[in-house]
Amino acid sequence: MPDRQNGARRNKTENDITAEVLARFSGTPDPRLRDIMLSLISHLHAFVKDVKLTEAEWFQAIEILTEAGKMCSDKRQEFILFSDTLGVSMVVDLLDHRKPDGATESTVFGPFHRLGAPDMPMGGNIAHRDRTGTPALVRGRVLDLDGKPVANALLDVWQTQSNGLYDAQDANPNELHMRGKFRSDAEGRYLIRTVLPVNYPIPSDGPVGRMLKATGRHPWRPAHIHFVVSAEGYEPVTTHIFDRTDEYLQSDAVFAVKDSLICDFAKHEKPDAEASRLGIAGPFYTAEFDFHLTPATTAQTTVMDAQQRLAALGARG
Numbered sequence: 001m002p003d004r005q006n007g008a009r010r011n012k013t014e015n016d017i018t019a020e021v022l023a024r025f026s027g028t029p030d031p032r033l034r035d036i037m038l039s040l041i042s043h044l045h046a047f048v049k050d051v052k053l054t055e056a057e058w059f060q061a062i063e064i065l066t067e068a069g070k071m072c073s074d075k076r077q078e079f080i081l082f083s084d085t086l087g088v089s090m091v092v093d094l095l096d097h098r099k100p101d102g103a104t105e106s107t108v109f110g111p112f113h114r115l116g117a118p119d120m121p122m123g124g125n126i127a128h129r130d131r132t133g134t135p136a137l138v139r140g141r142v143l144d145l146d147g148k149p150v151a152n153a154l155l156d157v158w159q160t161q162s163n164g165l166y167d168a169q170d171a172n173p174n175e176l177h178m179r180g181k182f183r184s185d186a187e188g189r190y191l192i193r194t195v196l197p198v199n200y201p202i203p204s205d206g207p208v209g210r211m212l213k214a215t216g217r218h219p220w221r222p223a224h225i226h227f228v229v230s231a232e233g234y235e236p237v238t239t240h241i242f243d244r245t246d247e248y249l250q251s252d253a254v255f256a257v258k259d260s261l262i263c264d265f266a267k268h269e270k271p272d273a274e275a276s277r278l279g280i281a282g283p284f285y286t287a288e289f290d291f292h293l294t295p296a297t298t299a300q301t302t303v304m305d306a307q308q309r310l311a312a313l314g315a316r317g
């Protein structure tokens with residue numbers, strides 16, 4: 001607090017201001033909110049002092065955040081892109097989803113999940129409108145940590161089209177495509193028909209793109225398929241599978257690659273019986289990936305829970 005002498009107020013230093021702001025928030029009743037606010041203020045003030053932020057730079061930051069907010073809609077989330085490209089999403093993921101050995105590792109949720117993906121049968125084709133991609137069958141099992149099958153697990157799957165765009169970024173943004181909800185069978189097996197995933201640049205027509213350009217970074221993500229796998233009695237896992245051959249595995253724009261999530265997409269020149277049954281006529285790829293779920297311990301709020309709450313509030317338009 002500032003010294004007072006004969007009623008005169010000493011000139012405040014920047015550290016006096018920080019101390020006064022911290023004192024003002026120190027009575028926050030909720031202890032977790034108190035911890036977060038005090039730490040946020042300490043670090044934010046320290047950052048501003050460290051870089052000796054000018055008023056022009058401060059105003060530029062306000063403009064960037066304003067523009068990011070204006071770009072957000074039910075189909076675009078610029079703040080998640082900022083979080084992802086700054087590596088914050090992966091730090092939160094690591095802190096909040098520590099997994100026991102053998103459990104499938106999680107990775108970023110990303111900004112492109114949409115509610116309302118259709119229920120699909122075993123072998124259902126999420127790429128039914130994609131005319132240019134090479135067909136791919138992704139199969140595997142959902143298992144517990146002991147390797148026992150988890151039946152009726154829900155696999156919520158999404159991916160870009162072979163043009164590198166998610167449905168919401170393409171010509172008919174209101175039509176769902178490259179999305180589906182699959183269920184594991186009694187042996188825990190699942191089977192998805194899709195197209196070979198491709199690498200793609202994250203949206204770079206907004207403030208995140210300008211940040212990447214100004215800092216000499218590329219916007220590319222290695223080819224992947226997104227999954228949220230959930231089942232009664234298990235912790236849901238939000239993850240991707242990545243193509244081992246991708247050139248951007250070492251430099252993912254959002255830092256989301258984990259070795260255990262890399263898998264092989266094997267090419268076959270001619271369809272086998274199963275591929276033929278699923279309507280594949282020419283060359284195709286197969287990938288196998290087993291998901292290992294952790295038993296539920298506490299009621300966790302997942303990003304999807306949060307997203308559904310927002311949708312229920314009408315906040316997503």
Ligand SMILES: [Fe+2]
Nearest residue numbers: 110112224226
């Ligand atoms: Fe993605």
